[in-house]
Amino acid sequence: MKAIILAGGKGKRLKPVTDYIPKPLVSINNIPIIEWQIKYLQKFGIDEIIICTGYKKEMIENYLNLKKFNLRVKFSNETIPLGTGGAIKKAGKMIKGKSFLVINGDTITNINLKKLIKKQNSVAAIELRTKYGVLETNDDKIINFKEKKEISDIWMNAGIYHLDHSILKNLPNKGDIEKTLFPEYAKKDKLNLVKFKNVKWFSIDSFKDMEDCSKEINKIIK
Known part of the structure; x- marks a missing residue:
């Protein structure tokens, strides 16, 4: 199984840090987000990862080229922002096989990918x-009075997808998959949902997210 990591954004909400480094290299407990994600994907037997880069792409490539991973890491570079749909379409052409996984570049989780792949x-x-x-x-x-809680039976997108390779031809060259193809597939009853209860999940969009995630990440990704 192959996976695509969407890591081309500017991470504006984490300024001024992201003025100097790209968001995927922002550290949580002294390890960059993207390295945590690679460790997570390795746990599920992913043998090849394509990283979609754009903003400060050379820094991401230079960092990962110095690391030793027991899988292949490739890069799909964007000269202009393509959106999630365009990025997946471009990177997907580098993948052979019937299907692949996609994960947003700021998502940290312990979601069981084996269940999603089914x-x-x-x-x-x-x-x-x-x-x-x-x-x-x-x-x-x-x-x-309850602090932050999950709201039962109202489901949100966790930013992880399992896509058939044939979907690539229907993706836009530029634009977000969540605003283009997914609504179209949903209307045609061609988009499936896999629900996960009681999982750890963080989207690193703020310094508070980083702080909250840092307290649990060593338990999430071992």
Whole structure:
């Protein structure tokens, strides 16, 4: 099984750090995000990874070329931003085989990829999580106060996909897969959902996300 890591964005929400280094090289517990992701993919037997790069791509390539991984690492470089759909289309042409995985370049998780791989053209979903305290009420009285919690049966995109190779011809040359092909496939009943409950999942979009993730990442990816 092959995998694509979408790592071409500018990471504007992590400025000023990302003025100097690309987001995939931002460290969590002294290890860059992208290295954590490679370790995660290795756990599930991925033997080849194509990394979609754009912003400060030379820094990502130079770092990973110095590392020793028991898999092949290739790069699909974007001279202009292609969006997630365009990036997957370009990188997918480097992949042989019936299907492949895609993961957003800022996602840290322990989602079981073996479960996702069982369904073609599937999206990993987790229960929506609030960033705020949740109040349980009875009329004008608070009966319980809960910190961040999962909201049952409301599912959100976890940023990990298992795609059939034939999907490439339908992807846009430029644009996001989530705004172009996925809505079209969903209307045609061609897009599958794989639900994951009680998993660890972080999207590193802020310094608070980095702090929260750093407390658990050594348990998430061993």
